[in-house]
Amino acid sequence: MATSAVDGDKYRSYLTEEELKTTKWNAGPPNYDVVNKLFEEGRTKIWAAGSVEEKVQNLVKTWEMELVHKANPDEYKTLDAKKFVLGINGKKYFTLEDIGKIGGSYNVFLQTSLPPELRFYDPDTETYDSSQTTFKTVFPRGFAIEILQVYSGPPVISYKFRHWGYFEGAFKEHAPTGELIEFFGMAIFELDEDSKVVKVEFFHDRGELLAGLVKGNTSDGSGNATSTCPFMS
Template identity: 80%
Template sequence: MATSGVGGDKYRSYLTEEELKTTQWNAGPPNYDVVNRLFEEGRTKVWPVGSLEEKVQNLVKTWEMELVHKANPDDYKTLDANKFVLGINGKKYFTLEEVGKVGGSYNVFLQTSLPPALRSYDPDQESYESSQSAFKTVFPRGFAVEILQVYSGPPVIAYKFRHWGYMEGPFQGHAPTGELVEFFGTAIFELDENSKVVKVDFFFDRGELLADLIKGERTGEASSNAPSGSGSRCPFMA
């Protein structure tokens, strides 16, 4: 599993100066300085160096970095690109290729069976670029994640997590509130004999996140992709 201080970032591996140059990135090499500050200022747990919790937290952060930012599956170090599948709330599983076709991690995590008219965020109408832009805009200091509890260690890692940020930018035509936005969930990572992630299951309520993002007043600048009436109703998990 990824360990702290390995790779040029405090919490993520495989970000050395050489790896930043040689890796194929979706939109240039990532920089986590800002979100690391948010994480350190807002986390509720400080895990001992070398503890299982710290190792799991760093694995999750490194895995997320690779999934979001790396363009070439051959550059992945935390997962087996040929076997990997990602499931959300016990529904459809996505292969790595399908994650790319859907438009990346935000669009996978925010999948819904709600009718388009009821969607405050419609992943079917968003690309990788537009989804990344939307959440970078609403969370200019980043969207941090911490591990709250680890229930089991590898090869099957089960844990509880917290994601948070401050709504300091507009979202789908709603004005920023400046408020803390957070949600909680659980996940299960399955590792193979080479300690590579081959299966991930996330369980959380998407509405817990999205409801806070549509609390601000309407600005009349909703995304051109947003269906008429979207954002006017609370987006329940579906």
């Protein structure tokens, strides 16, 4: 499993100074200083160095970094690009090619079967750039993740996670509230004999995230906190 680099990001591998220069990035080399600060200030668990929990947390953060920021799948080091599939709530599975066509990780994680008119965030109409801009605006200090519990170690890793950030930038037409937004879920990572990720499954409720982002008033002074929709879409 990935371990953090000594001369790079403390929570993610493969972000050394040399790798930042030589890797092909989607939008320039990523910098995690701001979100690392949020993580350290807001985490509820501090795992011992070398523990299974710390290794899983670093793997998840490194895998996410590669999936979101690396432009060339041949440069992925945490996963097998040819075998890899990602599943959401046991309903649908995506290859790396699918993820690229959909527009990246946010659009995959926020998949929904609701009709378009009931969607506060519609992954079918968002691109990689628009989704990244939307959530960087909403969470200017980043959207941190921590591992709360590891239920099984490799080669089949199952764990519970917490994602959080502060709603400090507008979400679509909704004004920021400054509130803490957090949601919880579970995931399963399957590793092959080379310790490369070949399958990931996430189980979460996207409404737990989006419900907090529609509390702010819209430009006409109204809010959607009391939406008549029974699903926080």
